[in-house]
Amino acid sequence: MTELMDTFYSCVSKAVEEEFLNGDGEYCVRISHQDGEVKRLLGTLHPNTASLLDTLLTEQLAIGELRESAYFRAGFRLALELTR
Numbered sequence: 001m002t003e004l005m006d007t008f009y010s011c012v013s014k015a016v017e018e019e020f021l022n023g024d025g026e027y028c029v030r031i032s033h034q035d036g037e038v039k040r041l042l043g044t045l046h047p048n049t050a051s052l053l054d055t056l057l058t059e060q061l062a063i064g065e066l067r068e069s070a071y072f073r074a075g076f077r078l079a080l081e082l083t084r
Contacts, residue, residue, distance in 0.1 A: 002073075005072075005076050005077075006069075008076065009069055009076075038057065042054060
């Protein structure tokens with residue numbers, strides 16, 4: 001069942017999630033602003049510090065993706081239970 005959920009999640013996140021988020025003007029503005037701020041911040045730091053911060057931010061993104069996947073799985077299981 002987990003493999004099925006992973007496959008379904010991958011398809012949904014690529015097709016539906018991007019459409020929903022890109023349709024939200026606030027999301028696009030916030031992402032653009034955040035990307036600019038991160039680049040500006042990394043540019044002001046010593047290269048070693050910038051590398052450490054980049055690694056930390058990358059890990060934060062990975063944690064967010066794992067959390068998002070867990071939320072999807074929980075919703076998927078709930079939907080399956082409701083159809084019984």
